[in-house]
Amino acid sequence: MTTSPLLPLTAADLPPLAPELVLVASAFALMILDLFVSEKNKIITHLFSVAALAVVLVMLATGTGGQGEVFHGMFVRDTAADVMKTVIVLLSGLSLVYGWSYMRERRLFQGEIPVLVLFATVGMMILVSAGSLLMVYLGLELLALCSYALVASNRDSGMASEAAMKYIVLGSLASGLLLYGMSLIYGATGSLHLDAIREAIPNSQENMLLVTGAVFMIAGVAFKLGAAPFHMWLPDVYQGAPAPIALFISSAPKLAAFGMAYRLLEMGVGPLSDQLQLLLAGLAALSLVVGNLMAIAQTNLKRMLAYSTVSHIGFLLMGVAGGGTEGYSAAMFYALAYAVMSAASFGAIIALSRAGFEAENINDFKGLSSRNPWMAALVLCIMASLAGIPPFLGFWTKLTVLGAAVQGGLLWLAILGVLAAVVGCFYYLRVIKVMYFDEPVGEPMPRNNDRVLGVVLGVNSLALLFLPLGLNPIMVWCQQAFAHLS
Template identity: 65%
Template sequence: MTTMPTAADLLPLLPELVLVGGAFALLMLDLFLGESKRIVTHLLAIGLLLAAAWLAAAGVGGHGTVLNGMFVRDPMSDVLKAGSCLLTALALVYAWPFLRQRGLYQGEVAVLMLFAVAGMMLLISAGNLVMVYLGLEMLALCSYALVAIDRDSPLASEAAIKYFVLGSLSSGLLLYGLSLLYGATGTLDLALLRGAIAASPETTLLLTGTVFAIAGIAFKFGAAPFHMWVPDTYQGAPTPITLFIGSAPELASFALAFRLLEGGVGPLDDRWRLLIAGLAVASLVVGNLIALMQTNLKRMLAYSAVSHIGFVFLGFAGGNAGGYAAAMFYVIVYAIMSAAAFGAIIVLSNQGFEADEIDDFKGLNARSPWLAAMVLCVMFSLAGIPPFLGFWAKLAVLRAAIDGGMLWLAIVGIVCAVIGCFYYLRVVKVMYFDEPVGELVPRRDRPLQVAFAANALALLVLGLFWNPLMTWCQQAFSG
C-alpha cells in the first residue's frame, strides 16, 4: 500500500517544482503584457532558469528517491540539470534579438523552453520506465512547437513536420522496447528491472526489447543510421531554436541512455556495448564524410553533431564509471561548443540575411577581427585542437574506449577526428584567407556580443582549466 508523499518527501523535487511553478506563472503573466513589455517575461524566464540551475548545482533539497522510486536525485542528475538550465538560459539570450527582429518572438517561446527543460529534468532523474517516457514526451512536444514557431516559412514548416513524424517514430520504437522489457521482467522500476535481469536467464524477449530501446535512444541522440531528422531540422528551424535543440537536450539524451542501459539493462552490457560501438562507428563515419560536402553551415554543424554523438558513444562503449564520466564530460563540452557555433551564426545574421552559408564568413577577419577570433576558438574546439576544451573531451572518450578493451574503436575515432578537422578548418580558411563578399554587418546588440564572446572564450579558458569540470563528472559516478 502506497502512502501520500509529504512536503519533506518532495524536497528532492525542489528544482523541478520551482521551474514548473514559475513557468505557469509566466504563462499567466504574459497574457497581461503588451508587445513592448514582453522583455519582462523573457528576463524572468532567464532568472528562473538560473535559480533552478543553482538549486540543482548546490544540492538544495538533498538527494534521494521519491514518488515510490519513480524519481531519483543523485550527483549525476544535479550536474546535468544545472547544465541544461544554464544552456537554455544562454539560448534565450541569443533568441531575443534574432526573433524580435523577424517578428517571431512571442511569450510562448520562453514558456515552451521552460517546459522543455522541465521534461529534461524529469528524464534526467527518471527511476521508472513511466517517468522516462513522460519526461521524453514533455521535451519532444515542446521541441516540435518551437521548431514550427515561424509559421510563414515553408522551410521551417517542413522541418517541423519531419521532426514530428520521425520523432513520433522514435518514441514508438522506444515505447515498444520498454514494453518488451516490462513484459520480460514484470516491473517498471529500473532498479528492480536490473535485479530481475541479473537473476533471470537471458530471453529473446529481453534482448529484443533492449535492441528497440537502443534504437529509440539513437533516434533521440541523432546517431547514424537514425540521424535523418537532424540536418533538415537544424537547417529549417530558426537559428536560436536550432541552438536550443542542439545543445541542452543532448544532456537529457545522455541521462536517458545511462538510466536505461546501465541502470536498467546493465547485466546485458556485454551485448549492448557492442551495439553502441557499432552506432559509434556509423555515426563517426557518416557524420564526418557527409559534413565534408556541405556548403550550408547549419547542415555542416548538423552532420558534425552526428559525428560528435559517435564520440559520446565511445565512452558508453568503454563501460564502467570512468567511461560514463568521460561520456558525460564530452556531452557537456559538446553542448557548450554547439551553442557557440550557432551563436556565431546569430551574431552575424541580420534582417533578410541569415549568415548560414560557409561563404557568408568570407573575409570576416578583415571586417571584424574580434568576431573572427571568437569563431576561430569555436571551430578549433570543435575540431579538437589543443589547448581548447574539445581536445580534452575527445582525449577522455578515446582513453575510455581503450580502457574498455576497444582499441579498434579508439583508432576509428582518431581517424575520424582527423577527417573532421578539415571542414572546421575550412571555415577558418574562408574567414582569414578569402576576400570579403557582399555586405556582412555584425549585430550591434551589446548583450548578444558579450554572450557570444563569453561562450567562445569559455572554450579556451575551460580548455586550460578543464580538471574541475572533469572531476565533477567523475564524482557523479564515484558512488
C-alpha cells in the same frame, strides 16, 4: 526500497523536486503574465523566463532540497542528475539570451516561446532523474512535444513547417520504438522501476526478450541523440528552425539524451552491457563515418553542424560503449563540452545574422577577419574546439573518450575515432580558411549592437580556450557522478 504505488505521498517527497517545482510554477506564471503584456513589452516575459532559470540554477548549484529517491523510487536525484541539470538549465538560459535580439528583429518572438523552453527544460530535468520507465517516457515526451512546437515557431516559413513535420513523424516513430522496447523489458521482468529491472535480469529466463527490448530502447535513444542511422531529422531541423531554436535543440537535449541513455542502459539493463557493447560500438563507428563524410559535402553551415553533430555523438557513444566509471564519466564530460561548443557555434550565426540575411552559408564568412577581426577570432576558437585542435576544450574531450574506449577493450573503435577526428578537421578548418584567406563578398554586414549578445558570445567562445585550465575539477565532478559504478 518500497515500490508499491499504493503508498501515500508525504512531504518528504517534495524537497528533492524543488528545482522542478519552481520551474513548473514559473512556466504557469509566465503563461498568465503573457496575457497582460503588450507586444512591444515582450521583453518582460523574456526577462522573467531567464530569471526563473537563474533561480533554478542557483538552487541546483547550492544543492537546495537535497538528494534522494522520491515517489517510491520513480524520481532519483543524485550527483549525476545534479551535474546534468545544472548544465541543462544554464544552456536553456543561454538559448533565451542568444535568441532575444534575433527573434525581436524578425518579429518572431511570441510569448509561448519562453514557456515552451521552460517546459522542455522541465522535461529534460525529469528525464535525467528518471528512476522508472514511466518517468523516462514522461520526461521524453514533454521535451519532444515542446521541441516540435519550437521548430515550427516561425509560422511564415515553409522550411520551418516542413522541418517540424519531419521532426514530428520521425520523433513519433522513435518514441514508438522506445515504448515497444520498454514493454518487452516490463514483460520480462514484471517491473517498471529501473533498479528492480536491474535486480531481476540476472535471474530472468527471458534473455532473448530482454535483449530485444534493450535493442529497441537503444534505437529510441540513438534517435534522440542523433546517432546514425537515426540521424535523418537533424539536418532539416537545424536548417529549418530559427537559429536560436536550433541552438537550444542542438545543446541541452543532447545532454538530456545522454542522461536517458545512462538511466536505461546502466541503471536499468546494466547486466546486459556485455551483450550490448558491440551494438553501441557499431552505432558509434557508423556515426563517426557517416557524420564526417556527409559534413564534408555541405556548403550550408547549419547542415554542416548537423552532420558534425552525428560525428560528435559517435565520440560520445564511444565512452558509453566503454562502460564503467571511466566510460560514463568520459561520455558525460564529452556531452557537457559538446553542448557548450554547439551553443557557441549557433551563437556566432545569430550574432552575424540580420533581418533579411541569415549567416548560415560558409561563403557568408568569407573575409570576416578583415571586416570584423574580433568576431573572426571567436569563430576560430569555436571551430578549432569542435575540430579537436589542442589546446582547445574539444581536444581534451576527444582524448578522454578515446582513452575510455581503449580501457573498455575497444582499441579498434579508438583508432577509427582518431581517423575520424583527422577527417573532421577538414570541414572545420575550411570555415577558418574562408575567414582569413578569402576575399570578402558582397556588402559589409552591419555590426550587431546587442552588447549582451556580444558579451555572452565572447564568454562562451573564450571558455573553449580557457576551460581546459580548470579541467581537473570538471573531470573530478564527472567521475564523482559515476563513482558507484566502479
